[in-house]
């Protein structure tokens with residue numbers, strides 16, 4: 001038995017010369033409606049499956065049907081030779097267009113066997129040269145399939161291997177529909193370990209500490225589980241402490257966590273890539289440098305394993321760092337991950353030189369609740385079944401959680417007076433304001449205020465929330481897209 005694992009929502013591209021047994025293989029392992037063959041499409045457009053002059057029309061039809069199935073979220077198998085790179089390129093583009101994973105299953109069988117099978121079939125009087133050419137194309141393309149974009153590649157080389165192969169459909173990493181909650185979904189923590197501990201305690205979680213008294217996990221006596229919207233790290237005073245606690249909870253099965261843009265950048269830095277250490281990354285790296293090598297390796301593995309979004313509770317709840325449009329729920333592609341991490345930008349910049357973000361939540365009409373963070377807001381406010389939970393904890397705001405399915409929010413403390421952020425805008429960071437702390441500990445906090453820094457005269461004041469720059473920023477006219 002040879003189990004071939006494929007994601008349950010994928011575009012499966014069979015690759016093999018004529019006579020290699022693709023149709024027989026597919027018939028035994030997929031539903032008849034899941035398999036679209038070029039022969040069948042040729043028959044549909046020309047009343048003759050072997051009419052090679054109908055090939056262009058047949059493939060147009062094949063792509064059309066496949067596209068409609070993928071749009072509907074249905075696994076689709078392409079039964080055609082697909083030995084030419086151009087043919088595969090079009091199918092990979094089709095998979096990407098519908099944000100599903102492309103899979104290749106290659107039947108790389110001996111040429112002699114394929115020739116014998118063709119000889120047995122009527123109307124398959126291909127010359128030996130056709131078979132030889134197809135086989136040459138197949139062999140040349142074989143090693144580059146992953147580079148072409150196939151996320152999964154299975155190669156079967158003997159009739160015995162083909163016979164023994166079974167298909168196992170695997171859930172997508174994002175698919176947690178079987179997890180029904182209840183959940184406590186927690187906004188951007190950004191290294192604020194003390195606030196996180198306090199919030200978890202407020203929510204009823206019991207913290208577990210290691211010998212050094214550091215919280216390494218937490219569980220809820222009522223079996224509630226936490227879901228973190230990402231951006232655990234950077235800017236705040238104790239990124240390692242937050243990671244230690246959240247990694248422990250995820251490992252213990254008492255929390256889930258999706259990736260934030262700050263985790264992704266931190267991972268690059270940890271791997272020695274040359275990234276600009278801005279937006280609080282320098283703080284994280286300094287803090288992590290004081291941790292043992294083994295801990296940094298753990299962090300690297302943890303971040304590397306973070307998924308862009310989760311679909312939970314039978315599809316009724318979606319969590320992604322920057323939110324997610326309905327069309328991308330439960331889908332997998334580069335652009336879906338980009339959206340989860342960074343949101344959708346319009347490509348324009350505003351008067352502060354910051355990217356203008358596309359107001360996806362204003363246009364959201366989906367049935368699933370979408371919970372996210374990424375853009376600090378003064379208070380969580382429902383907008384078309386979506387809720388942003390980033391209330392700017394690290395900027396002097398609060399750390400917020402939403403109880404699901406109850407839909408009650410829990411925030412740590414009172415919000416700072418009259419803080420309003422322009423929607424769709426990240427606060428520009430003023431320089432760190434050292435908080436008065438005993439023994440000169442290097443505890444630094446940043447402020448939410450002052451979008452006009454560095455032109456603001458008060459940006460470095462010790463009471464930044466009253467800064468004049470902040471006040472004038474709140475009077476800034478709404479962005480053009482509102």
Ligand SMILES: [Mn+2]
Nearest residue numbers: 231260261374
């Ligand atoms: Mn973010």
